[in-house]
Amino acid sequence: MTVTPSGSAAAPLPSPLEAEVVSKFRNRLRRAMVDGIPPDLDTEFNLLRWIRGHNGDVKAAMTHFRNYSASRDASGFVGSDLFDRLHTRPDVSQYLPHLGYCTLNDSVWSPEHNAFLLVERAWSQPKELIKSMKTSDYLLHCFAFSEVLLQLILKREKCQSSGKGPVQVIVIFDLSLINITDYLNPVSGYLKLWQLRAEMWQYWYPDIIQRIFVVNPPRMSGILWKLARLFLNERSCRLFEVIPAGKEGTRELLKQLPKSFVPHDFGGDFVYNGSDGDSAGCSLRKKITTADHYKSLAHYKKKGVRRAKPTHKELLPAESFHIPIFLLEGQSLCWDFLSSGELDFHVYTNDVSGRIRYGLPTTPSSHIQTTGRGHSGESGDRRIRPPFLESLPAVHSSVGLLDHTVRRGKIFV
Structure with a gap:
């Protein structure tokens, strides 16, 4: 399999035209966002990433930036001390033993590339992984560490x-x-997770990745690459370079990266000696057993919400329906459903500001933040995916909860 790589040089300074577009982008964001641009995000280089990652499309960058910023604030993933706080948040920390993370932070640095190293190992138990958590749990993990x-x-x-x-x-x-x-299997639950994660990186963290080197590819990995191309945009595809296995691959990798930058596991000199990870700087994953599987309807029990009697609803193409529900501040809304086909599912308030708004498109979407906590955000096209769990391949299922933490209001489902 051959993947044509892009250049490996450090990201350049903004051109005069890019600087002009960034200025336009900043001014439009300031007018559109009620509370303004978060100070840590309002930097020349950060806004430049959004413009480059969206190929100069200011309108698309505006939409994704507002969705991202509101979801970041609602999730509490704000602040330079985020990494330390994640280990004390149960909604993230309880899944760390299974999902893992890179322990290196920015400690492995290449001045030539103006970049630091992130090492990740693919899941060895994908079928068990999707049984152990909801999709939102996985995406919340990805959101948290992307923000780190x-x-x-x-x-x-x-x-x-x-x-x-x-x-x-x-x-x-x-x-x-x-x-x-x-x-x-292109319709498997775990490939859908990869797709959702890819969308998050492409639309909410544009241009933070300089290159992705895929090492130790198995036989038939070309098929996997063809599947990945189905949900990666062209810009993302150019980031990948698949390195052949064995000595040939080691030579190729070291042609492009300093030996001191590459972990010893992959032919370089770097060895991580911390107690929280392996020699390449990846945290040690715990084997998933049946005891770790997600318990059906556990979110009702956790929140002390009595599950309503299930009802059946048939929908024609393009048909929709809604259910009004009244919640007081501090109350929780929990749901679960099964569908035999694709649909869009949204939870939103009827107040003028649209302070809480949730959505679950089962078709690909770029709006992918999900959590089991209450979210606030602006009105408009904002969509936040709620928790759901993939089960049988032919059946879409959803389970989730919403903490109404903003103010009392009428909820439409």
């Missing part, structure tokens, strides 16, 4: 000398632990 990366980038950019461009991340993605046959 961004905060590390912003901190680096704040301190770096003038004349340098935006800081980026170089990813080494290791496939050595996977069984390729687990990933060949």
Whole structure:
């Protein structure tokens, strides 16, 4: 399999035209966002990433930026100390043993690339993984650690000398632990998770990745790449380079990255000696057993909500319906449903500001933040996916909860 790589040079400074577009982007955001642009996000390089990542499309960048900023605030993923706080948040920390994370932060640095290293190992138990958590749990994890990366980038950019461009991340993605046959079903739940995560990175964290080196590819990995191309945009596809296995691959990787930057596992000199990860800087994952599987309807019990008697509803193409529900501040709304086909599901308030708004498109969408906590946000096209759990391939299922933490109001489902 051959993947044509893009250039590996550090991200350049903004051109005069890009600087003009960034200024236009900033002014439009300031007019559109009630509370203004969050100060940590209102930097030249950060806004430049949004313009480059959206190919200069200010309108698209506006939509995604507002969705992202509101969801970040609602999730509480704000602040330079986010990484430390994640280990004390049950909605994230309880899944760390299964999902894992890179322990390196920005410690492995390449001045030549103006980038730091992120190492990730693919799941070895994808079928068990999707049984152990809701989709929203996984995406909340991805959201949290993507934000950690961004905060590390912003901190680096704040301190770096003038004349340098935006800081980026170089990813080494290791496939050595996977069984390729687990990933060949294009409609499997775990490939859908990959798709949702890819959408999050493409639309909410544009241009933070400089290159993704895929190492230790198994036989037939070309099929996996064809599946990935179905949900990656062209810009993202150009970031990937698949490195051949064995000595040939090691030579190829070291042609493009400093040996001191590459973990010893992949032919370089770097060895991580921390107690919280392996030699490449990946946290040690716990094997998933049946005891770790998600318990059906557990969210009702957790919130002390009595489950209503299930009802059946048939929908014709393009048909819709809604159910009004009244919630007081501090109350929770829980739901679960099954559908035999694709549909859009939204939860929103009827107040003029649209302070809470949830949606579950079962077709691909770029609006992908999900959580089991209350969310606030602006009105408009905002869509936030609620928790749901994929089960049988032919059946779409959803389970979730909403904490109405903003103010009392009428909820439409």
